[in-house]
Amino acid sequence: MANRKQLTPAMQQVEDLKSQYPGCILFMRMGDFYETFFEDAVICARELEIVLTSRSNDPDGNPIPLAGVPYHAGETYISRLVRKGYRVAICEQIEDPKKAKGVVKRDVVRVVTPGCAIDPMIIDAPESRYLMSILPDRKNEAFGIAALEISTGEFNVWMVSKEEGLPGISSIIEAKRPMECLVMERTDSGVQQLLRSYDLLVTERHPGEFDPEEAEKLLSRHFKVSSLEVFGIIGMPLAVGAAGAALSYATITQKNVLPHLTEIHVTHPSEGMIIDAVTQRNLELTRSARGDQKKASLLGTLDKTRTPMGRRTLVHEITAPLTDIPAINERLDLVEWFIRNPIIRSKISDHLGECGDIERISGRIAYGNASPRDLQALAGSLESLLGVTLSIEGNPPDLMEKLAGEISNFNDVISLIRSAIQDDPPLLIRNGGIIREGYDQDLDLLRGTAGSGRDWILSLQQSERENTGIKSLKIAYNQVFGYYIEVTKANLDRVPKEYERKQTTASGERFTIPSLREYEREIATADEEALARETALYIDLIEKLRPLVPSFQTGARAAGMIDLNLSFAVIAEQKGYIRPRLHTGTAIIIRNGRHPVVEESVSEGYVPNDTDLDSTEDQVLILTGANMAGKSTYMRSVALICIMAQSGSFVPADFAEIGIIDRIFTRVGASDDLAGGQSTFMVEMVELAYILRHVTDRSLVILDEIGRGTSTVDGYSIARSTLEYLHGKRSIGPKTLFATHFQRLVEVEGELKRVRNYHFAVRETSDEITFLRKLIPGATDRSYGIHVARLAGVPERVLSRAQSILKETLVEEKSGESGGRRRPRYTQLLISDRETHNETESPVLTEIKKIDLDRISPIEALIILSELKKKAGE
Numbered sequence: 001m002a003n004r005k006q007l008t009p010a011m012q013q014v015e016d017l018k019s020q021y022p023g024c025i026l027f028m029r030m031g032d033f034y035e036t037f038f039e040d041a042v043i044c045a046r047e048l049e050i051v052l053t054s055r056s057n058d059p060d061g062n063p064i065p066l067a068g069v070p071y072h073a074g075e076t077y078i079s080r081l082v083r084k085g086y087r088v089a090i091c092e093q094i095e096d097p098k099k100a101k102g103v104v105k106r107d108v109v110r111v112v113t114p115g116c117a118i119d120p121m122i123i124d125a126p127e128s129r130y131l132m133s134i135l136p137d138r139k140n141e142a143f144g145i146a147a148l149e150i151s152t153g154e155f156n157v158w159m160v161s162k163e164e165g166l167p168g169i170s171s172i173i174e175a176k177r178p179m180e181c182l183v184m185e186r187t188d189s190g191v192q193q194l195l196r197s198y199d200l201l202v203t204e205r206h207p208g209e210f211d212p213e214e215a216e217k218l219l220s221r222h223f224k225v226s227s228l229e230v231f232g233i234i235g236m237p238l239a240v241g242a243a244g245a246a247l248s249y250a251t252i253t254q255k256n257v258l259p260h261l262t263e264i265h266v267t268h269p270s271e272g273m274i275i276d277a278v279t280q281r282n283l284e285l286t287r288s289a290r291g292d293q294k295k296a297s298l299l300g301t302l303d304k305t306r307t308p309m310g311r312r313t314l315v316h317e318i319t320a321p322l323t324d325i326p327a328i329n330e331r332l333d334l335v336e337w338f339i340r341n342p343i344i345r346s347k348i349s350d351h352l353g354e355c356g357d358i359e360r361i362s363g364r365i366a367y368g369n370a371s372p373r374d375l376q377a378l379a380g381s382l383e384s385l386l387g388v389t390l391s392i393e394g395n396p397p398d399l400m401e402k403l404a405g406e407i408s409n410f411n412d413v414i415s416l417i418r419s420a421i422q423d424d425p426p427l428l429i430r431n432g433g434i435i436r437e438g439y440d441q442d443l444d445l446l447r448g449t450a451g452s453g454r455d456w457i458l459s460l461q462q463s464e465r466e467n468t469g470i471k472s473l474k475i476a477y478n479q480v481f482g483y484y485i486e487v488t489k490a491n492l493d494r495v496p497k498e499y500e501r502k503q504t505t506a507s508g509e510r511f512t513i514p515s516l517r518e519y520e521r522e523i524a525t526a527d528e529e530a531l532a533r534e535t536a537l538y539i540d541l542i543e544k545l546r547p548l549v550p551s552f553q554t555g556a557r558a559a560g561m562i563d564l565n566l567s568f569a570v571i572a573e574q575k576g577y578i579r580p581r582l583h584t585g586t587a588i589i590i591r592n593g594r595h596p597v598v599e600e601s602v603s604e605g606y607v608p609n610d611t612d613l614d615s616t617e618d619q620v621l622i623l624t625g626a627n628m629a630g631k632s633t634y635m636r637s638v639a640l641i642c643i644m645a646q647s648g649s650f651v652p653a654d655f656a657e658i659g660i661i662d663r664i665f666t667r668v669g670a671s672d673d674l675a676g677g678q679s680t681f682m683v684e685m686v687e688l689a690y691i692l693r694h695v696t697d698r699s700l701v702i703l704d705e706i707g708r709g710t711s712t713v714d715g716y717s718i719a720r721s722t723l724e725y726l727h728g729k730r731s732i733g734p735k736t737l738f739a740t741h742f743q744r745l746v747e748v749e750g751e752l753k754r755v756r757n758y759h760f761a762v763r764e765t766s767d768e769i770t771f772l773r774k775l776i777p778g779a780t781d782r783s784y785g786i787h788v789a790r791l792a793g794v795p796e797r798v799l800s801r802a803q804s805i806l807k808e809t810l811v812e813e814k815s816g817e818s819g820g821r822r823r824p825r826y827t828q829l830l831i832s833d834r835e836t837h838n839e840t841e842s843p844v845l846t847e848i849k850k851i852d853l854d855r856i857s858p859i860e861a862l863i864i865l866s867e868l869k870k871k872a873g874e
Contacts, residue, residue: 008056009103011037011064017091017108023203024089024111025081031097033068034077034090041065047084048077078112079121085201087113111253114201115180118151118254118367120374123360126308128152128315132178132200133246134169135210135238140188143169144238146246147176152312152359153260153366153553155246157239158267166194167276167690173198174277175319177286182245184210205245212237215244222247222261232266239266260366260549272320273646274663278687282666282702283639284597285318298640301597302649304570306352309359309556310563317564321646323660325582331565331648332579333397338569344391345569351387352563354380358556362549365542372425372434372538375545378552379417382410385555388562399565406558408551420541429538432531440537446530449522456519457483470494475516483520484510568649575599577650580641581657586615586698588642588735591655595637596644599652607773608653611638613735615659615697619754620727623739624746625780629760630773631739632668635702638737639664642700661700661735665691668704681710685718692725699734701726705741716742727752746779 010030014037018026025043027034036044037055045052045067054063069077078088090112095105115131117123128149135144143160160168169191180201183191187204195202208214219228219240233239243264251258280286288296298318305311322328338345356377364370365378389404396404425434435443461475470491477483481502487495488508499511571577575596592608599606607630612618623631641651645658667687688706695701706722707715719742726736733754738745749757757779761772789799847868856864 013103013106014038017089017106021089021108021111024087026089026091026108027074027078029071029090029092029106030068032071034071034074035066035068038065041067043086044069044077044081047086048080050077075119075121079119082112082114082117082122085114087111087203108255110255113180113203113253115148115178115203116150116250116253117179118360118363118369120360120364120371123151126311126357128154128176128312130176130178131180131182131246131250132173132176133182133210133242133249134187134191135184135242135245136188136191137238140190141165142238143191144236144240144242145169145172146239146242147172147178148243148246148250148261150250150254150258150261151363153258153262153363154359155243155261155264156267157233157236157243157264159236159239163694166190167278170194170277171275171280173200174280175275175316182249203249205249209245209248210241212241212244215241215248218244218247219264222257223263228264231264233264236266254367256367258366259546260363260553262550262553267320270323272322273643273661275319275321275643276663276665276690278690279639279664279666280319282668283636283643283664285643286315296597296601298597298643301600302567302571302644304567305563306349306566307355307559307563308357309355309560310352310567313557313560313564314567317647318643321643322648323646323662325584325660328582328646328648330397330399331568332650334399334565335568335572335648335650336579337397337400338566339573341394344393345566347391348388348562349566349570351384351391352559352566354384354387355559356381358382358385358552358559362552362556365545365552366549368542370542371427372421372429373427375417375421375541376423376425378545379414379421382414382552382555385559386410386414388559400562403558403562407555410551410555413545413548416541416544420537429535430531432527432534435534435537440533443530443533443537446526446533449526457516457523460516460519468494468496481510482524483516484512485516486510565648572650575652577652578654578656580645580651580653582645583657583659585659586732586735587617587657587659588613588638588700589655589657590638590641590653592653593637593641593656594652595633596640596652598633598637609634609637609773609775613638613700613737615732615735617754618756619733620723620736620738620752620756622723622745622748622755622757622779623737623759623775624741624743624757625759626762627741629762630775631760632704634760634775635704635737635739636666636668639666639700639702660698662696662698663694664700664702665695666702666704667691667706668702688722692722695726695734697732697734701734701736703736704739706738707742712742716744720745720748723748723755724752727754743779749779 014026014028017028018024018038018040025036025040027036029035035055041052042065044050045065048067048069050067050069053066055066056064074090078090081088088111089108090110091106092109093104094107097104112119112122113131115129117129123129129151130147130149133146133148136142141162145158145160147156148154158172160172164171173194178200180203181195182203182205183195184207185204192202216228220226223231225231228234228240233243247258247261250261275283275285281289284297286297286299288300290296299315302318303311303314305314322331338348358378358381361370361374361378361381364374370378385407386409389407392400392404420435420439422434422436426432437444437447457475461473464475464485465471465473468491470487472488472491474486475483476486484502485499486505486508487510492509495509495511499513501509502512503510588611590611593611594606594608613621623635625631637652641653641656642658642661642664644651645656646661667684684706688703691701691703703722707717707719710718719740723736723738723745726738727733746757749755756777758775758777759780761774761776763772789802847864851864
């Protein structure tokens with residue numbers, strides 16, 4: 001940087017502020033523009049596609065890069081930068097330039113970052129935007145995590161144990177998808193690498209901001225409590241330190257105490273089902289594997305919500321389902337009540353559809369930057385909440401009564417806002433026209449003065465036209481020259497001598513007269529006083545609403561939960577979902593279960609399947625058979641049905657009985673981490689290790705093709721050992737769906753008592769196969785890989801050679817078979833096409849066809865059966 005003594009005062013000011021806010025783009029207010037300098041200007045010119053110019057030369061003679069945007073459009077440009085992942089420090093003039101001696105005093109009034117955004121232009125979508133903070137212990141083994149949603153006031157903390165480690169952090173990141181993450185300077189590289197894998201904006205902060213003791217003091221002061229025990233986070237120093245760092249950063253960037261942050265919630269593992277990051281991705285809970293945010297995901301299928309609060313609640317509930325049966329049944333009761341009362345449901349849905357984002361409007365009121373349109377939207381939204389409570393009739397379930405009771409009577413607030421704010425107010429207060437006539441007598445008088453002055457000007461224009469005979473004469477106004485009399489060139493010879501010239505234009509001249517100047521001063525004074533009065537009234541209105549923010553937030557969250565259950569009811573009725581039964585046992589019984597997402601895209605009709613899983617009986621189901629037969633879809637459908645049931649939703653099945661699940665694990669598909677130096681097989685083994693170390697008897701495990709990333713012998717050995725480990729030596733174990741192409745694994749059914757073989761039915765002809773998608777008991781020894789390759793378009797020459805190799809291999813295996821080892825019982829269902837089948841029919845089958853069951857006696861039937869048995873033996 002240049003020598004400070006040689007910099008101009010303005011550039012010294014820029015340098016001072018940049019040093020105070022490292023890593024931020026400095027938007028410096030200079031007159032009617034926000035200006036950026038040096039590297040900031042280069043970035044802004046590139047990212048905002050604006051002109052890069054230069055202000056002057058630095059002491060070395062090099063031009064100083066400069067890029068600016070109009071002040072009135074600043075929010076638009078700032079929001080674009082923040083969406084791209086930049087931090088922006090907004091620097092305003094804090095003294096009147098007319099009264100300044102030397103350079104105008106300026107200071108940063110706010111820092112906008114991706115994780116600390118409250119402006120509606122940045123957070124225009126309903127999704128949450130979290131600021132996350134991570135604090136490790138000294139060995140980087142256990143972690144405290146905090147997630148703050150500054151726009152809604154949501155504040156959560158977690159403890160991640162040594163046993164959970166980095167995968168535990170990853171699970172929270174996957175569920176919350178933070179926009180920015182705070183870490184201590186020189187944080188462990190493992191944490192940094194994990195955060196980079198999510199492409200997060202990482203902000204390093206001084207270790208002192210994470211100090212648990214200082215953080216406890218900060219949090220206690222903010223929440224106005226003598227002890228954090230009221231929030232249940234005593235004895236959790238890592239979580240307290242992370243929360244303190246998040247709150248400190250938020251208040252520093254916003255230059256505000258953030259009064260809408262009224263509580264902090266500790267999330268304990270026992271409170272809900274744990275779904276790790278890998279499983280969330282594999283099951284496509286909130287985004288599809290193709291990378292879009294919502295389409296083809298469980299969220300996209302279930303989202304019939306009408307409010308932003310409901311949408312955020314839905315995301316939370318499907319990523320952290322309940323494990324408390326009474327709480328689940330409360331939701332199911334409400335869903336069922338909505339289904340049985342369509343008229344009430346329709347009324348409530350209509351009211352919710354008129355409800356804006358009360359949580360975020362409340363946050364802006366607390367912060368002090370709520371716009372007039374925010375207040376009108378708040379009034380309308382509170383009115384819609386009252387409509388929700390008034391629509392409740394009959395004997396609603398307990399949860400509905402509880403939620404309705406959390407919505408206060410906001411009639412006084414609605415009346416206050418309606419009486420103060422115009423029906424269609426401007427977006428900003430700086431130009432006035434916001435406060436309704438009749439709200440304040442002093443404001444009405446000032447407006448009357450300004451209005452009468454304008455009437456006088458119109459009268460003056462008419463009289464001057466008559467006095468001069470210039471019919472085209474007009475009196476106009478602009479911000480630079482104020483009021484003026486404009487005369488065209490053709491009429492300049494008729495201008496009276498007392499007219500004083502103000503400006504020459506291409507079409508004529510502009511003049512003024514003493515009386516016009518006097519009235520201009522009166523009007524300007526009245527306008528300024530009216531605007532000042534209006535601004536004061538608006539600020540006073542915000543102050544009246546600020547203490548009510550907690551009640552607004554409570555009502556908004558209640559509305560979100562009502563909206564969630566109403567959404568569940570709508571989708572259940574549309575798709576024919578049924579109410580699941582939840583119990584404390586370990587059995588999962590599903591009849592005609594369906595994949596909620598896949599069934600929407602299957603044009604030929606979805607084939608449902610049954611599931612019988614139990615930790616004490618049918619604990620492990622080995623799924624063998626054809627590629628593309630439906631194994632992966634089936635396994636995922638079981639997991640999604642369990643997640644939906646424990647979220648309080650009806651499920652896509654004819655019957656479902658679910659024993660509460662504490663965790664769901666999946667190991668599905670092939671992926672690598674080349675940047676981290678991990679091959680596909682290593683990633684598979686890391687994920688498998690995590691599952692085996694954390695699985696419990698109440699978990700559901702989905703394993704798809706374990707061991708396929710290495711040699712056949714190694715892979716089979718790992719797969720079988722994994723299966724035996726999950727089965728265990730005790731009388732109970734985790735419910736497991738185990739899909740494999742290692743055909744020898746089906747032998748395990750005869751050796752371990754809680755293992756069952758299943759496969760998907762296939763119809764085979766001489767020319768083609770058809771996947772029937774139906775799960776049936778028994779094993780199969782065929783995977784139909786060559787058939788699938790043909791469907792994929794592999795050249796026929798390759799397919800023919802593959803078929804030859806397959807036959808040779810099967811002959812070799814048959815010639816050296818078994819060595820005394822018991823062969824599995826294969827029950828692959830082959831439904832042959834009679835017209836194309838050329839094999840000779842079995843004599844036993846021929847005899848069976850000749851039997852006339854209507855004409856034989858029971859004795860004759862036994863004799864025939866005895867003869868057929870002899871022929872079958874031959």
